[in-house]
Amino acid sequence: MQGAQRNSLRLLQWMMAASLALPIALFAIASTISYTSTNDIADREIERSLDVAHEHALKVFETIDRSLAELNEVVRGLPDEIIRPREPSLHRRLKRLTDSLPQLKSAWIFDAGGKSLVNSLVSPPPELSFADRDYFYAHIDQSIGTFIGALLTPRPPYQGARFFGMSRRRDSDDGSFIGVIQASVLPEYFESFYARIGSAAGSFFAMGRADGEVLAHFPRLDGNLRLDPGGPVGRNIAANPEHGLITVAWPSDGIERRIGYRRIAEYPIYVSAGLETSAIRARWFVTMGQHLVFGVPATALLFLLLALAFRRTQHLQAEAARRREAEEALKHSQRLEALGQLTGGVAHDFNNLLTVIRASVDLLNRPQLSEERRQRYITAIADAVARAAKLTSQLLAFARRQTLKPAAFDVGERLQSLHDMFATLLGPAIEIVMRLPAEPCLVNADAGQFETALINMATNARDAMQGKGRITFAVQAATAVPDTLAQLTGSQNLSKLGFVSVAVSDTGVGIPAGRIGRVFEPFFTTKQVGHGTGLGLSQVFGFARQSGGEVTVESEVGQGSTFSLYLPRAAPDLLPQRLAPNTAPAVAGSGMSVLVVEDNIELGNFAADGLTELGYSITLVDNATDALAELVVDTDRFDVVFSDIVMPGMTGLDLAQAIRDRGIGVPMVLTTGYSEALSQNGSLGLDVVQKPYAIDELSRVLHRAARLRRVRDGAAE
Structure with a gap:
């Protein structure tokens, strides 16, 4: 006993240490998992944003490209001498085009010398040469299709926001160079779109040419930015020219970001989307902070409760030691009284049985005994022996010395099989109600002792109703178990699979509150002498305890009683194969x-x-x-x-x-x-x-x- 007390104190000390060490270890593991998860979520968010930015840019460039192609068809093969007279109408057409496309600042038609024949801004256009602009001289030597230029500032007298050009070459019928058709695209249009979709903290978007010239940037830049092809970004793009995901310090501001990039099909343009790594870490800090808000107080409270439990246990053990000394003297006198009661009860029942046997033997020794009477005396001896064996079995079950033969069986099925026997045992004046579960409730116990326990509870209920009333048998998976189950030899006795409850309820007279605590005592009975040994419920008690379970009683005078037998639930793998769950495995996606x-x-x-x-x-x-x-x-x-x-x-x-x-x-x-x-x-x-x-x-x-x-x-x- 004292060793158990020392072990309990040592266990509390270990639990106090574990209450600190375990949460710290779990927090470290959770932090690692959360950090990885946060980064994965950020990468997926970046990819989704990149999908949107790529789709947007592709549609914008395709729209402008189609517009340039349409303008080229309008003036195809027309010499400058014909275009100039038509300048007012062409001006209106270009203006309608730019007004309908918010991404365009202006549209132009240039002659071979770089002078504007028509533009969407003013009519007639000033006599200025734009031959030094990249969107013009890129087409002079050869046909290169659609050209996307660098960021430019408007040339006086033109004013307004910066732009970059998208242009096409004008050819004569013989293929010679006769000018350029150009559209001025506003980077602000892309940057405004990025501002709308980049609502998350630390969001980043950029669009640039393959040579490193950045055309649009969010957050916006004051000046121009050209990425070094030999720098970190350039090297990554060179290694994976179509798309990729990198972590890099962005050259414009030195801020480290997680950036995804993708090339726009058929155009030497890349779009990129990203998040600042500090914003990603901030998300992780918020998540872990939420854990700490609940974890730290809970850990502190647990440690405090264990400390109080440790001090309380020390106090109780000291008090228990003092009580043991006083109880030992009382128990000594109680043992003698209990021994006398037990001996007297057993002697009384066995003397009754021995009297039947002795009288039957004497009668069998009489001469000229008829065969019918001889058989009756032999039957009486056999019945007395059977009752004596049952009495012994009940005593052993109460003492938890009976050898049980556990086997797996379904409580509901076994109870259903006893229905007819109950009907005979209890008589026609008693209504039998059975409430059985739809699914199996498996236990691993001695089936014979289980049936005996049910018969004893049913018999006790019948006698409490004086042979008339209703008995209800209810089987279910127990949602709660008596506290005494955890107090038998420790909480390790509790079944991990739970318990099965078998409740036997009657409509009898009930049990007075003063007697409920004694109903499972051996030889305790309220019946008249000769009508019972008082061992029926004690057999139920012994069987329940020996099987790792418990039996309880709830009663109210005049309202009947309910006896509940709790047995540990058996593992599902003890079910017959036909009842085993059948689940199909998941189906691989295979790229679907x-x-x-x-x-x-x-x-x-x-x-x-x-x-x-x-x-x-x-x-x-x-x-x-x-x-x-x-x-x-x-x-x-x-x-x-x-x-x-x-x-x-x-x-x-x-x-x-x-x-x-x-x-x-x-x-x-x-x-x-x-x-x-x-x-x-x-x-x-x-x-x-x-x-x-x-x-x-x-x-x-x-x-x-x-x-x-x-x-x-x-x-x-």
């Missing part, structure tokens, strides 16, 4: 392209990350309108659409209907936690994955939808 539409960004990232790990190619948008735009731009890009139903604006069902109305052949899978529209209008014949969903389940549904599309497409061919 999925458009994920989810307005909850955290849930969307979860789905995207999980599917990406399975090998899917994911495009994530947060609303149905953008999803429909993605599908209209490139239908063949996606194999399947996975969309939430409940979203602001256009719902998932609206998106599905819009896809059908436009004849887009991409299959669609819906998801929802609850949707009133879905319950009223149906799912349009589409698969619906209920939230919360597992990634394994989702992967199988997506593959099935894509497979059905391939089957339909194959049949159509």
Whole structure:
């Protein structure tokens, strides 16, 4: 006992040390994981921003390029002598073009000497030569297609913002150089767009030529910037000329950033998007700060509680030592009284049984005994022996010395199999109600002793109702267990799988509060002499304790009683093979392209990350309108659409209907936690994955939808 007390104090000391060391270790691990996760999230955010910036720049340059081509067709083959008389009408046309395109500052048509024949700014144009501008002299020697120049400042008398030129060569019918068509593009247009999409702290965008000339920059620069091809940025672009993701100190301000870059197809132009590494770290600090806000007080409180528990335990152990000395003297006298009670009870029952046996033997020795009476006396002896064996078994069960034969069985099935026996045992005046669970409740115990315990509880309930009333048997997985289970020999006795509860309730007279504490004592009974030994409930008590469980009673006088038997639940692998769970593995993505539409960004990232790990190619948008735009731009890009139903604006069902109305052949899978529209209008014949969903389940549904599309497409061919 004293050794156990010392061990408990030592355990508390170790727990106090662990209450500090373990949170620190967990915080360090969580910090590492969170730092990696924060950087991964930042990289994905950069890639998404880069996608937007690239798509925007590509559309702008293509629009300007088409406009230049149209102007070139208007003046193709026309000599300067014909163009000059038409200057007023051409001026108006160029002005309408620049007014319709906010990215343009002006549009020009130059002759072979660099003088303006027509421009969108003034009519008639001043007699100035622009032959020294890069957008002009780049075309003199040869045809190079569309040329994108460096940043320039307007030449007096022209004023306004800086610009860079996009130009094309004018050729005569014989292919000789006769001038240039040029459009002045505003970097401010790109920078304003970057300011709108770069709302996150530390956001960065840039657009520049392949030779290092920076054309647009966010945050904005006061002057021009040209990147050194031999510098860190230039070397990375040279190593990976199409796209890449780098961490570098940006030359304009020396701030370290995480930057992604990508080349615009068919143009010697790169766009880049990024975040300051300090902003990424700030996000990580905020996350870890949130952990500390809750972790530090909780750790301090835990340590304080353990310290108080340590001091309290020391005090209680000292008090317990003083009480033990006083209790030992009292126990000595109580042992003698209990021994007398136990001996008297056992002697009384065994003397009754021995009297039956002795009388039967005497009667069997009488001469001229009929066969019918002989058989009756032999049966009486056999019954007495059986009752004696049962009495011994009950005594051993109470003492927890009975040899049990544990085996796995389903409590519900075993209780159901006893229904007919209960009906015979309890009599027709007692109604039997059984409430059994739908799923198996497996225990590993002695089935015979379990049945005996149920019979004893049922018999006790019958006697409490004087043979008339209702007995209810209820089996369920216990959500709570008695406190005494943790006090038997320590908390390690508690089953990790939980417990199964078997409750036997009656409508009898109930048990007075003063007697509830004695109902499991051996030989304690309220029945008349000769109507019971008082060992029935003590057998239940012994069986429960020996099986690692417990039995409790709740009762109110006049309202009946409920006896609850708790047994440790057995592992699921003890179920028969036919009941074993059957789950299918996740299906690999194999490059399948999925458009994920989810307005909850955290849930969307979860789905995207999980599917990406399975090998899917994911495009994530947060609303149905953008999803429909993605599908209209490139239908063949996606194999399947996975969309939430409940979203602001256009719902998932609206998106599905819009896809059908436009004849887009991409299959669609819906998801929802609850949707009133879905319950009223149906799912349009589409698969619906209920939230919360597992990634394994989702992967199988997506593959099935894509497979059905391939089957339909194959049949159509």
